[in-house]
Structures are given as C-alpha cells and as structure tokens.
Amino acid sequence: MASTVIQAFNEFMKDTVNLDSEITKGAISSRDWLINQIANFKSKESDFPTPYGEINISFGSFARKTKIKELDDIDIMIGLSGQGSSYMTYSDRIEITVSGEAVNLLKLCHSNSKSLNSKRVINKFVSTCSNVPQYSRAEIKRNQEAAVLNLSSYPWSFDIVPCFITSEDLNGKSYYLIPDGNGYWKKTDPRIDKERTTRINQYHDGSILQVIRILKYWNRKAAMPTMSSYLLETMVLNYYKGKISKAGQFVDIEFPDVIAYIYHNILGDVGDPKGIQGNINNLTYDERTKIKNKTAIDYSVSIAARKFEQNKDMNSSISKWGEVFGNEFPKYN
Numbered sequence: 052m053a054s055t056v057i058q059a060f061n062e063f064m065k066d067t068v069n070l071d072s073e074i075t076k077g078a079i080s081s082r083d084w085l086i087n088q089i090a091n092f093k094s095k096e097s098d099f100p101t102p103y104g105e106i107n108i109s110f111g112s113f114a115r116k117t118k119i120k121e122l123d124d125i126d127i128m129i130g131l132s133g134q135g136s137s138y139m140t141y142s143d144r145i146e147i148t149v150s151g152e153a154v155n156l157l158k159l160c161h162s163n164s165k166s167l168n169s170k171r172v173i174n175k176f177v178s179t180c181s182n183v184p185q186y187s188r189a190e191i192k193r194n195q196e197a198a199v200l201n202l203s204s205y206p207w208s209f210d211i212v213p214c215f216i217t218s219e220d221l222n223g224k225s226y227y228l229i230p231d232g233n234g235y236w237k238k239t240d241p242r243i244d245k246e247r248t249t250r251i252n253q254y255h256d257g258s259i260l261q262v263i264r265i266l267k268y269w270n271r272k273a274a275m276p277t278m279s280s281y282l283l284e285t286m287v288l289n290y291y292k293g294k295i296s297k298a299g300q301f302v303d304i305e306f307p308d309v310i311a312y313i314y315h316n317i318l319g320d321v322g323d324p325k326g327i328q329g330n331i332n333n334l335t336y337d338e339r340t341k342i343k344n345k346t347a348i349d350y351s352v353s354i355a356a357r358k359f360e361q362n363k364d365m366n367s368s369i370s371k372w373g374e375v376f377g378n379e380f381p382k383y384n
Contacts, residue, residue: 052384106130110241144235169230
C-alpha cells in the first residue's frame, strides 16, 4: 500500500522487481564456490579437459546486475586450455581442431576426426558434476549450449558454459569460443557487454540498472510476445547511449521515454553490440507488431499516470501504473 507514486515505485522495486540483497550475496558466494569445485574436476577425473581458470568469466543478467526476481539461474563460462589447438571459421560454424598434446580433448571429438564436439564437451561437464557436493541433478541445456547443474542447497540452477579463448588477432582482439548448439563452436565476448552496461550506467549516475530491471518486469508481465532479455537490455542501453542529458533517478519518469524508443525501433533489426552476431532481433514481424502496439497503449497509460501525479491525484496515478505493471503493483492507501 502506498500514498504517493514515489512510495509505490520504491515498494514495487524492493518487493517485486529487485533481487533481495541477501539472496544476491548468497548467489555470488555459491557461484564462487562452484567455480572452485570445477577447478578441481581434473583431480577427480583424470580424463577431464585441462582447465584454464584465468579466463573463467561470469556473464548474463546476474553478472550485469540486471536480473530480477525470482533468481532462477546463474551463468558462468568455464575456461579450458586448448593446448595448442587451432580453429577455423566457416559461414555457419567454427571448428576447433585439437592438437596432439590435448589428449583429453581428442577423446571428445566428432567421430573419426580431430574436430572438437561441443556437445561431448558439455556432456563431460554434466557427468563430472556428479562429484560436486550437494549435487542434485545435471543435464545438457535444451539449446545444447550449456550444462545445467542443480544443487540441493540452492533454489537456483547454474548454467555452465565451457569456453576457450582465441589468440589476439591483428587488431589486438581476442574472443571466447563457446558451444553453438550443433556440436561446433561460435564466438562471443561477455567482456564487451559488461563494459558497455557499466559505462552507460555510470554516465547516467547509476540510474540505468533500475530502468532495465523494471522494463524486464514489464516485458515479462505485459500481454504481448516476450522479447529476449538480451534484446530488451540492448535496446534500453541503445536508447541511453544516444541520450546526452542524464537519466533521472525516478523510473516512472524514464519509463515512457524508453518504451517510446522501443515503439519506434522494434520493427527493425537490432545490431549485436559485440559486433559478432549481427541482428539480434529474432522476433517475427507479427511479434514485433504486437509489441509495438502494446508499447503504444502503455505509453499512453503511463503519460496519463504522470499527469495525475502532477495534479496531485495520487490515487488515480497509482491506479494507472497498476494497469501497466499488473496486480503486483502497490495499491493506493
């Protein structure tokens, strides 16, 4: 219950949207503990690939501090040593050719070849995860790009992505190679996403993460096709990257402008900020149109809510915001 719009949003963000601080601390601790467990896999199974812990990296919404309730998974990339292996880029895949030194990787290649099979690497993680204390279950993720580990002591799962890192190219750039879901590999670089999020958020005095989180909640609850979390986050950051004036600290003031940006841009392609994947807007035209229509509706409602607040009618304003965010939004008291 709330008597002002500011109070309503503060309560909404704390109780419904943002992760609880103690949950976050526990999640970080569990992630770090698991990484240490994985670092010891080779001592438990001698044929496990040689680890390369220096390139381990957390990625995804939790790492970028844009995750919302309830915490369901934590993403980590676990580095492996290529031991002199090489890779070749094709139009639809990357193939890693295993060197003779990497004996344990040779056991995980496609049949009758030295081409490393990413599915077999993931399955090696799945089987070895049974050695982790508090093990409950491990399986290959539906998209065939990660191992999913559940522990009996935590309600969240861990998405474990095996990875290699390339040597620097002529431009001084290196990339992570991760499973592509088809038995081969693809490039990524979560360092770019994390740096971009941090840089834009800092420019706007730390206000952007809250905006991203409330947009993610809206995306989940709104009666429209759901945008991928990464697509939505990219679009929000694109908006603020091009905004010279700094964002304010109140998400209700920022919200209409951001969904207006989505309205004007959702029908088009959205480029991968890493410069690797090309277009990341994989929605169909029908899905894009439905999202555009919904943003138009919620833009009008949010503008009406803002006007009610400006006229000191907190009851009507809070009620309007409830139309946008659903029954979990606080009621007027």
